[in-house]
Amino acid sequence: MVPNIRDIVGYVETNDWAFTQGHRLCPGCNAPMVANWATLAAKSLGYEPVVGAATGCLEVSSTIYPFTSWNVPYIHNAFENVAATISGAEAAYRSLLNRKKIDNDKIKFIAFAGDGGTYDIGLQALSGAIERGHDFVYILYDNEGYMNTGNQRSGSTPPGADSTTEPVGKALSGKLQLKKSIVDIIAGHEGVYAATAVTSEPWDFMRKMQAALEFEGPAFISILAPCVRFWRIPDDSGPEVTKLAVETKYWPLWEYNMGVYKVTKKPKTFKPVKEYITKLGRYNKLMKRPDANEILEEMQNYVDAKWDRLLALEEISKDKPIRRKI
Amino acid sequence: MPVKLTVTGAAAVAHAMRQINPDVVAAYPITPQTPVVEYYASFVSDGIVDTVMVPVESEHSAMSAVVGSAAAGARTMTATAANGLALMTEIVYIAASYRLPIIMPIVNRALSGPINIHCDHSDAMLVRDSGWIQLFTENHQEAYDFTIIATKLAEKENVLLPAMVNLDGFITSHGVESFEMLDDEVVKEFVGTWNPKYSLLDTKNPVTFGPLDLFDYYFEHHRQQEEAMNHAYKELPKVFEEFAKISGRKYDFLDLYKTDDADYIMVVMNSTASTAKYVVDQLREEGKKVGLVKPQVFTPFPKKEFQQVLNGRKGVVVLDRAMSFGKEAPLYSLIKSSLYEVASKPSLGSYIYGLGGRDTTPEMIREAFEDAIKGNLITDEQRYLGLRE
Numbered sequence: 213m214v215p216n217i218r219d220i221v222g223y224v225e226t227n228d229w230a231f232t233q234g235h236r237l238c239p240g241c242n243a244p245m246v247a248n249w250a251t252l253a254a255k256s257l258g259y260e261p262v263v264g265a266a267t268g269c270l271e272v273s274s275t276i277y278p279f280t281s282w283n284v285p286y287i288h289n290a291f292e293n294v295a296a297t298i299s300g301a302e303a304a305y306r307s308l309l310n311r312k313k314i315d316n317d318k319i320k321f322i323a324f325a326g327d328g329g330t331y332d333i334g335l336q337a338l339s340g341a342i343e344r345g346h347d348f349v350y351i352l353y354d355n356e357g358y359m360n361t362g363n364q365r366s367g368s369t370p371p372g373a374d375s376t377t378e379p380v381g382k383a384l385s386g387k388l389q390l391k392k393s394i395v396d397i398i399a400g401h402e403g404v405y406a407a408t409a410v411t412s413e414p415w416d417f418m419r420k421m422q423a424a425l426e427f428e429g430p431a432f433i434s435i436l437a438p439c440v441r442f443w444r445i446p447d448d449s450g451p452e453v454t455k456l457a458v459e460t461k462y463w464p465l466w467e468y469n470m471g472v473y474k475v476t477k478k479p480k481t482f483k484p485v486k487e488y489i490t491k492l493g494r495y496n497k498l499m500k501r502p503d504a505n506e507i508l509e510e511m512q513n514y515v516d517a518k519w520d521r522l523l524a525l526e527e528i529s530k531d532k533p534i535r536r537k538i
Numbered sequence: 539m540p541v542k543l544t545v546t547g548a549a550a551v552a553h554a555m556r557q558i559n560p561d562v563v564a565a566y567p568i569t570p571q572t573p574v575v576e577y578y579a580s581f582v583s584d585g586i587v588d589t590v591m592v593p594v595e596s597e598h599s600a601m602s603a604v605v606g607s608a609a610a611g612a613r614t615m616t617a618t619a620a621n622g623l624a625l626m627t628e629i630v631y632i633a634a635s636y637r638l639p640i641i642m643p644i645v646n647r648a649l650s651g652p653i654n655i656h657c658d659h660s661d662a663m664l665v666r667d668s669g670w671i672q673l674f675t676e677n678h679q680e681a682y683d684f685t686i687i688a689t690k691l692a693e694k695e696n697v698l699l700p701a702m703v704n705l706d707g708f709i710t711s712h713g714v715e716s717f718e719m720l721d722d723e724v725v726k727e728f729v730g731t732w733n734p735k736y737s738l739l740d741t742k743n744p745v746t747f748g749p750l751d752l753f754d755y756y757f758e759h760h761r762q763q764e765e766a767m768n769h770a771y772k773e774l775p776k777v778f779e780e781f782a783k784i785s786g787r788k789y790d791f792l793d794l795y796k797t798d799d800a801d802y803i804m805v806v807m808n809s810t811a812s813t814a815k816y817v818v819d820q821l822r823e824e825g826k827k828v829g830l831v832k833p834q835v836f837t838p839f840p841k842k843e844f845q846q847v848l849n850g851r852k853g854v855v856v857l858d859r860a861m862s863f864g865k866e867a868p869l870y871s872l873i874k875s876s877l878y879e880v881a882s883k884p885s886l887g888s889y890i891y892g893l894g895g896r897d898t899t900p901e902m903i904r905e906a907f908e909d910a911i912k913g914n915l916i917t918d919e920q921r922y923l924g925l926r927e
């Protein structure tokens with residue numbers, strides 16, 4: 213079984229979306245695509261999604277009482293605890309199934325969170341939930357900053373990006389540190405499925421979504437999903453920009469399954485990372501600084517090294533899972 | 539047939555939980571709550587109950603997980619103390635606002651800092667405005683009984699509020715004492731099965747839990763939480779009545795000890811009430827007309843009951859095991875404000891005692907009573923029992 217394009221078209225045509233219209237995310241925001249693709253993939257595979265969300269843009273814009281954009285069961289609890297909330301719901305599901313209080317075996321739990329709720333404040337709860345082996349799919353829509361509260365830096369913000377808590381100024385070139393490598397952190401839990409995705413490759417995302425849903429245990433997908441407002445890019449350019457992110461090694465597409473690494477897209481030639489960076493308005497201030505080239509060079513070296521490392525990991529882990537059980 | 543068990547208070551609470559056999563328990567250890575969860579985990583491990591345990595990585599996640607579980611329609615419990623409760627606090631408020639009938643024993647312990655593992659009530663007072671029902675228990679029997687009572691009350695359709703059952707850290711939780719345990723079947727029947735109206739697992743009728751609730755509805759929802767508390771207040775006597783039928787033990791908002799003709803009354807919660815009853819007996823032998831009031835329900839606060847019992851007395855001393863820096867102590871301030879409306883106001887005294895597990899002796903209790911008897915109470919003065927000045 214694969215996510216069936218005809219089914220998906222059917223849901224769209226009959227307006228049977230899990231995440232439906234009426235949300236108030238900005239025009240051009242990439243977060244709703246992620247919500248739609250993930251839930252439609254689950255539905256087209258015959259599952260019944262139950263959704264959790266962390267506080268953030270997606271959550272505040274989709275459930276403004278008394279309205280809701282969610283056509284499936286949905287829970288928001290707080291900012292840092294979507295993984296813990298979903299682990300409780302999943303434990304309840306197991307218990308009620310076991311006690312024969314319900315008999316629906318089609319439910320799949322999907323948690324959505326931004327980078328703030330994942331890399332930073334929510335990391336502990338996520339790590340705990342993965343270590344305990346709950347059966348859920350966690351989807352990080354990574355827009356590289358805290359957007360809901362107004363473009364603050366997060367553990368995902370790349371160096372040189374302009375944010376309101378580390379603005380590019382006369383003395384400082386914005387954020388100084390590189391991003392945290394979140395998918396490696398998740399992969400470090402070992403008994404997990406983890407993957408990267410981008411909004412320019414919906415089918416790659418759907419395929420990974422399927423792998424995540426079918427994985428018996430915790431699964432995690434980090435999808436680069438631009439915030440058009442604070443990346444300062446045109447409303448219709450999100451996927452165009454993420455395509456460049458893949459073509460410049462900025463955002464390699466790969467997956468991890470119980471110890472085995474696999475690169476899922478290997479462009480034959482790569483563009484310089486500068487091409488990606490200079491597309492984003494949030495680097496305009498950086499580009500005017502004298503140290504712009506230094507930072508770009510640092511970035512280029514970093515993405516090259518990461519790519520080589522990824523290929524090496526793929527090579528040495530081929531057919532060699534480090535775990536058979538969660 | 540009920541049996542007598544001689545065990546720790548933690549074991550007594552764990553037995554109540556075992557008999558209720560909730561669908562899910564998620565918890566994180568903290569002294570002195572740990573044995574409650576350890577006992578329960580061994581019931582699970584031995585197959586005595588089929589609860590799904592979630593051994594979370596923190597109390598914040600414990601409360602988050604029980605919110606997820608209860609929203610999914612499962613009967614759900616956790617337990618904590620002190621800093622654990624403080625870490626949970628953000629979600630403690632959220633649990634109440636989602637109207638989830640979660641049950642949580644709190645093994646009362648002093649809140650850091652500095653760090654201290656012994657009993658006081660600063661943890662319970664931290665969350666007194668969170669929208670949870672708060673019950674307080676003197677001993678093993680009450681800790682056991684109130685865990686069962688709380689479950690029945692919280693799940694009433696017109697209540698649907700989470701409930702905390704407070705028991706004193708070490709004194710009750712670790713002290714060994716006899717209590718009467720009801721039959722498993724009797725408890726099972728008393729609490730019945732939990733069939734929530736809304737559940738996350740009802741995919742046919744999807745609901746959204748925890749939406750963004752702005753200025754146009756948040757206020758109304760808080761008003762509804764208050765209404766639920768009013769219902770809890772009205773339901774409590776009924777649940778106490780039903781519980782009396784299965785146990786022979788009749789509880790009330792206030793436990794009154796020798797108050798009928800008392801001129802001087804002490805108010806104190808939890809285990810210290812036992813010491814105070816002993817002192818009341820001594821003073822009675824000396825011909826002093828003293829009595830004791832032990833609130834068993836703190837939230838919803840039994841204001842009318844306090845007014846009835848305290849109106850017209852000569853002196854009332856209120857003992858608080860928590861401070862409210864820069865303000866009057868929590869129990870004292872509530873009792874004082876309750877008495878604003880009574881016809882004949884007693885003179886009042888506020889006493890702080892037992893912080894961080896400081897031993898509270900009969901002599902200290904006597905000291906507070908004697909202040910009242912001597913007419914030496916100053917409404918505005920906060921006094922301390924057993925403090926080295």
Ligand SMILES: Cc1ncc(C[n+]2csc(CCOP(=O)(O)OP(=O)(O)O)c2C)c(N)n1
Nearest residue numbers: 267268269291326327328329357358359360
């Ligand atoms: C405990 C706590 N701290 C801070 C906040 C404020 N807050 C709400 S959303 C948010 C940032 C969300 O950023 P992210 O997770 O990246 O999602 P995005 O808004 O970018 O989609 C912050 C800081 C909060 N709600 N709770």
Ligand code: SF4
Nearest residue numbers: 238241269359439440
């Ligand atoms: S601020 Fe950014 S992330 Fe938030 S809704 Fe708008 S475009 Fe999307």
